[in-house]
Amino acid sequence: MATLRELDYSVLQQCMHCGMCLPTCPTYDATKRERHSPRGRIALMRAIADEEIAVNRTFAEEMSYCLGCLACQTACPAGVDYATLFETARADIETAGLPQSVARRFWRWLTLRALFMHPARLRLVGKILRWVQSNGLDVAARAAGLTRLLPADLRRLEPQAPAISPAFSDDLIEPDELSRSAGPVRRRVALLTGCIQDLAFSEINRDTADVLLANGCDVHTAPEQSCCGSLHSHNGATDLARTLAKRMIDTLPPGEFDAIISNAGGCGSHLRHYSSLLKDDPQYAEKARLWDSKVRDIHEWLMGIGCRAPEAAPEPGPVTVSYHDSCHLAHGQKVVQPPRALLALLPGVRMVELPEASWCCGSAGIYSITQPEQSAQLLERKVGHILGTGATILATANPGCHLQLLNGLRAKGSKVELAHPVTLLARAYRNERKNLKTKIN
Amino acid sequence: MDLSPQVLAQLAAVCPDGLLTAPEDLAVYGFDGTAALKQRPGAVVLVRSTQQVVECVRIAAAHSVPIVTRGSGTGLSGGSVPVAGCIVLCLVQMDAILEVDPNNLTLRAQSGAITQKIDEAAGKHGLFYPPDPGSMKISTIGGNVAENSGGLRGLKYGVTRDYVMGLEVVLPDGRVVNLGNACVKDVAGYSMKDLFIGSEGTLGIITEVRLKLLPRPAARRTMLAMFERMEDAAQTVSAIIAARIIPCTLEFLDRMTIRCVEDFARIGLPTDCGAILLMETDGHPAAVAEEAQQMEALARLHKAREVRTAKDASEATTLATARRSAFSALARVRPTTILEDITVPRSALAEMVGFIAESAARHRLQVGTFGHMGDGNLHPTFLTDERDHEEMARVHLALEEIVTKTLSLGGTITGEHGVGLAKKQWIRKQLGDASFELMRQIKMALDPRALLNPGKIFD
Ligand SMILES: Cc1cc2nc3c(=O)[nH]c(=O)nc-3n(C[C@H](O)[C@H](O)[C@H](O)COP(=O)(O)OP(=O)(O)OC[C@H]3O[C@@H](n4cnc5c(N)ncnc54)[C@H](O)[C@@H]3O)c2cc1C
Ligand code: SF4
Ligand code: SF4
Numbered sequence: 001m002a003t004l005r006e007l008d009y010s011v012l013q014q015c016m017h018c019g020m021c022l023p024t025c026p027t028y029d030a031t032k033r034e035r036h037s038p039r040g041r042i043a044l045m046r047a048i049a050d051e052e053i054a055v056n057r058t059f060a061e062e063m064s065y066c067l068g069c070l071a072c073q074t075a076c077p078a079g080v081d082y083a084t085l086f087e088t089a090r091a092d093i094e095t096a097g098l099p100q101s102v103a104r105r106f107w108r109w110l111t112l113r114a115l116f117m118h119p120a121r122l123r124l125v126g127k128i129l130r131w132v133q134s135n136g137l138d139v140a141a142r143a144a145g146l147t148r149l150l151p152a153d154l155r156r157l158e159p160q161a162p163a164i165s166p167a168f169s170d171d172l173i174e175p176d177e178l179s180r181s182a183g184p185v186r187r188r189v190a191l192l193t194g195c196i197q198d199l200a201f202s203e204i205n206r207d208t209a210d211v212l213l214a215n216g217c218d219v220h221t222a223p224e225q226s227c228c229g230s231l232h233s234h235n236g237a238t239d240l241a242r243t244l245a246k247r248m249i250d251t252l253p254p255g256e257f258d259a260i261i262s263n264a265g266g267c268g269s270h271l272r273h274y275s276s277l278l279k280d281d282p283q284y285a286e287k288a289r290l291w292d293s294k295v296r297d298i299h300e301w302l303m304g305i306g307c308r309a310p311e312a313a314p315e316p317g318p319v320t321v322s323y324h325d326s327c328h329l330a331h332g333q334k335v336v337q338p339p340r341a342l343l344a345l346l347p348g349v350r351m352v353e354l355p356e357a358s359w360c361c362g363s364a365g366i367y368s369i370t371q372p373e374q375s376a377q378l379l380e381r382k383v384g385h386i387l388g389t390g391a392t393i394l395a396t397a398n399p400g401c402h403l404q405l406l407n408g409l410r411a412k413g414s415k416v417e418l419a420h421p422v423t424l425l426a427r428a429y430r431n432e433r434k435n436l437k438t439k440i441n
Numbered sequence: 442m443d444l445s446p447q448v449l450a451q452l453a454a455v456c457p458d459g460l461l462t463a464p465e466d467l468a469v470y471g472f473d474g475t476a477a478l479k480q481r482p483g484a485v486v487l488v489r490s491t492q493q494v495v496e497c498v499r500i501a502a503a504h505s506v507p508i509v510t511r512g513s514g515t516g517l518s519g520g521s522v523p524v525a526g527c528i529v530l531c532l533v534q535m536d537a538i539l540e541v542d543p544n545n546l547t548l549r550a551q552s553g554a555i556t557q558k559i560d561e562a563a564g565k566h567g568l569f570y571p572p573d574p575g576s577m578k579i580s581t582i583g584g585n586v587a588e589n590s591g592g593l594r595g596l597k598y599g600v601t602r603d604y605v606m607g608l609e610v611v612l613p614d615g616r617v618v619n620l621g622n623a624c625v626k627d628v629a630g631y632s633m634k635d636l637f638i639g640s641e642g643t644l645g646i647i648t649e650v651r652l653k654l655l656p657r658p659a660a661r662r663t664m665l666a667m668f669e670r671m672e673d674a675a676q677t678v679s680a681i682i683a684a685r686i687i688p689c690t691l692e693f694l695d696r697m698t699i700r701c702v703e704d705f706a707r708i709g710l711p712t713d714c715g716a717i718l719l720m721e722t723d724g725h726p727a728a729v730a731e732e733a734q735q736m737e738a739l740a741r742l743h744k745a746r747e748v749r750t751a752k753d754a755s756e757a758t759t760l761a762t763a764r765r766s767a768f769s770a771l772a773r774v775r776p777t778t779i780l781e782d783i784t785v786p787r788s789a790l791a792e793m794v795g796f797i798a799e800s801a802a803r804h805r806l807q808v809g810t811f812g813h814m815g816d817g818n819l820h821p822t823f824l825t826d827e828r829d830h831e832e833m834a835r836v837h838l839a840l841e842e843i844v845t846k847t848l849s850l851g852g853t854i855t856g857e858h859g860v861g862l863a864k865k866q867w868i869r870k871q872l873g874d875a876s877f878e879l880m881r882q883i884k885m886a887l888d889p890r891a892l893l894n895p896g897k898i899f900d
Contacts, residue, residue: 013776018769019515040469077769
């Protein structure tokens with residue numbers, strides 16, 4: 001990937017300083033300082049391209065403060081490609097090799113290199129965590145003060161670490177499952193099971209497969225999938241991101257499927273841009289273009305093929321549901337209506353719109369680790385809005401948001417349930433069968 | 442030019458957490474919404490109170506350092522672009538809405554308050570603040586007053602000046618004056634507040650405003666008329682006004698602008714038509730229904746291909762929001778967008794519109810035109826690249842012609858964006874020597890040392 005200096009200058013010039021993005025930027029909103037706004041950050045990048053300022057510590061801090069939520073990209077009438085600017089800037093910062101704190105380096109190494117490059121290792125850590133959690137050892141260790149041995153950042157996060165799913169996706173989903181629903185068109189799709197999604201939310205993957213099957217799609221999954229590389233790209237590790245993208249294309253050759261389905265906002269947003277990542281790779285450029293054209297968010301896909309409305313309700317009684325937009329689903333992939341439309345198909349569900357639904361919740365990849373204060377403020381604001389709706393279920397479609405909101409709500413003593421929209425749909429389909437059985441009996 | 446350590450130390454003492462001097466901070470306050478203007482300031486101060494403004498002004502005056510006042514930096518004439526080595530006083534943190542008085546229909550706010558927030562605060566009491574510039578979701582009310590901004594509803598409701606009842610202003614010597622009051626009528630002496638409305642930060646720093654509000658209209662109808670030819674849209678506007686109808690909005694977009702807006706907003710605008718008129722009428726439900734019907738008939742009479750009515754308030758808002766994005770959306774096409782703000786008497790609209798297209802074609806330039814057609818206010822926007830000097834030279838030739846034509850039609854070089862840096866080469870030509878000198882005398886009387894926004898409007 002080009003550096004800011006090598007980047008086609010027109011990408012930087014595209015910003016015409018109108019300021020229309022400022023009110024949508026959470027960090028500008030927090031400080032009202034131009035530097036913390038999209039317009040300011042782009043101006044800094046342009047100043048770097050013009051060699052007026054250097055890629056230095058201040059710039060690195062600035063880009064670390066940016067959530068990468070892409071709200072500015074949605075707001076920008078001028079069509080500024082902030083996602084590319086953001087990733088280029090972060091990659092520049094990494095290449096500049098600025099001195100960083102030991103803790104930050106450790107974190108980057110652990111997440112980007114040691115874990116998320118190796119699915120088997122990630123699984124192993126997951127298994128250990130699962131064992132620790134299921135035996136109540138985490139509570140015991142915390143009580144015994146053992147966790148004090150962890151670095152401070154880690155200690156703060158440790159109680160918030162995701163509860164690991166009792167089973168991983170490949171325990172729950174066969175590599176090839178054929179749809180039994182008798183529809184006129186049969187489609188073959190690949191389902192991406194994700195890494196975090198797989199560790200913490202493998203049930204959501206099962207639910208996704210179920211609703212696909214119920215809508216006439218044969219579902220293929222790869223037993224061992226790599227991380228899609230979104231974390232890497234987002235944090236300036238472009239080379240690693242490229243390796244992961246190629247691995248993914250090899251695992252799920254796009255030519256074999258009608259669609260490649262993602263159910264996690266953050267991954268989907270990255271998965272759709274393999275072609276720009278691999279555009280200079282003679283072997284993969286073409287495949288990557290085909291790949292991009294096949295990637296679909298699950299809600300977008302289901303609504304596009306005419307999702308069947310369930311006849312049963314997901315819950316025993318009527319419920320109020322609200323929906324939080326994952327930044328990378330709403331701003332990165334521009335998928336805003338389909339999840340809402342999907343929820344509106346559910347009987348017994350009253351939808352209330354969440355105020356500031358597409359305002360970042362502060363999860364933003366590893367932002368809650370790198371910028372804990374700003375992250376906590378955003379979470380507080382979001383939780384306030386959620387509680388204000390009176391909803392008993394909050395739907396959201398990204399594991400990062402899911403975990404962040406779960407922690408935020410539980411910290412406030414709230415019992416609001418978090419669910420992927422697809423989970424609610426799957427439940428409703430399952431209840432149809434239950435109702436049928438009761439009728440027959 | 443750097444500021445002396447002494448000045449910086451004094452500023453830091455007044456605004457400990459508001460003084461910015463890092464190169465990364467200065468670079469980002471070097472421009473506003475105007476293309477191709479850039480200048481790094483000596484320091485930026487984010488002030489929080491009138492008292493802090495006063496003390497900063499005193500420090501600047503004592504050391505003869507110029508001050509450039511800034512709101513959100515969305516200005517389109519270079520008004521808040523810094524002067525080399527100046528102090529930028531940025532007022533965005535002074536954004537409190539101090540009071541809404543539903544009995545007297547007034548609102549008081551600090552001048553950094555965002556225009557849209559003011560309208561929303563009024564809305565909670567069933568009232569509204571009519572001036573709605575395209576930038577309202579981020580522009581500050583202080584910037585609006587300093588530029589006397591217009592908006593989409595200007596035709597019926599007028600511009601910012603028509604809603605300013607009172608101002609608190611810090612003068613270049615640090616004195617604070619309160620001008621105007623909450624009375625509907627007031628002729629005690631000169632209308633001093635009016636001097637500061639549209640003064641572009643050259644006479645004083647506005648720290649607080651008292652605004653007039655209106656009851657929210659009971660009904661509103663928004664329509665979109667599509668035409669093959671721009672001239673037909675212009676004729677429709679003249680016909681509506683000749684029929685003694687004063688709608689609140691008559692905005693238009695030409696083909697190029699429609700394409701860019703649709704590309705951004707994706708709301709189903711027809712990209713194959715020559716011009717669109719956004720028409721809105723508001724008021725008593727019966728009157729609204731009748732006016733809407735008449736306007737639709739007049740549009741059809743002037744060859745409108747189709748007239749669509751927004752089905753509800755949310756669709757109406759979507760349409761207005763799309764129109765507000767016009768200027769920025771035009772920037773999709775080429776790297777640099779140079780926008781004009783000419784205004785002509787409404788009877789000359791069709792002629793002016795034709796002239797712009799003809800001039801752009803002759804100089805082989807891409808132009809997108811949109812604007813407040815009901816006000817005779819057009820924004821021809823040249824789509825170009827500031828790095829292409831040959832093309833830029835042609836842009837300047839076309840601009841010169843358009844300005845000359847505007848003045849010959851009895852028009853003005855700026856209807857709402859102000860003179861700032863961008864238009865000052867033409868201001869004397871428009872005003873004539875005597876009025877130009879009078880304006881300069883006023884500046885000299887209030888700011889003899891040229892401390893506030895020097896070099897803007899005139900040298
Ligand atoms: C997309 C877009 C659409 C726009 N649409 C319109 C429109 O429809 N109608 C219209 O009229 N304008 C429009 N504008 C222009 C601009 O938004 C207005 O001029 C607005 O009033 C500027 O407000 P600001 O807070 O950004 O002021 P700035 O740009 O920061 O400042 C503008 C001028 O006011 C002075 N100033 C600012 N605050 C104060 C203060 N408190 N006291 C004294 N002087 C002050 C500055 O020195 C400067 O000269 C648009 C701009 C954009 C980018
Ligand atoms: S990023 Fe877009 S919206 Fe923001 S200032 Fe630049 S052009 Fe305007
Ligand atoms: S990505 Fe989010 S935080 Fe970063 S500049 Fe854009 S809106 Fe602001």
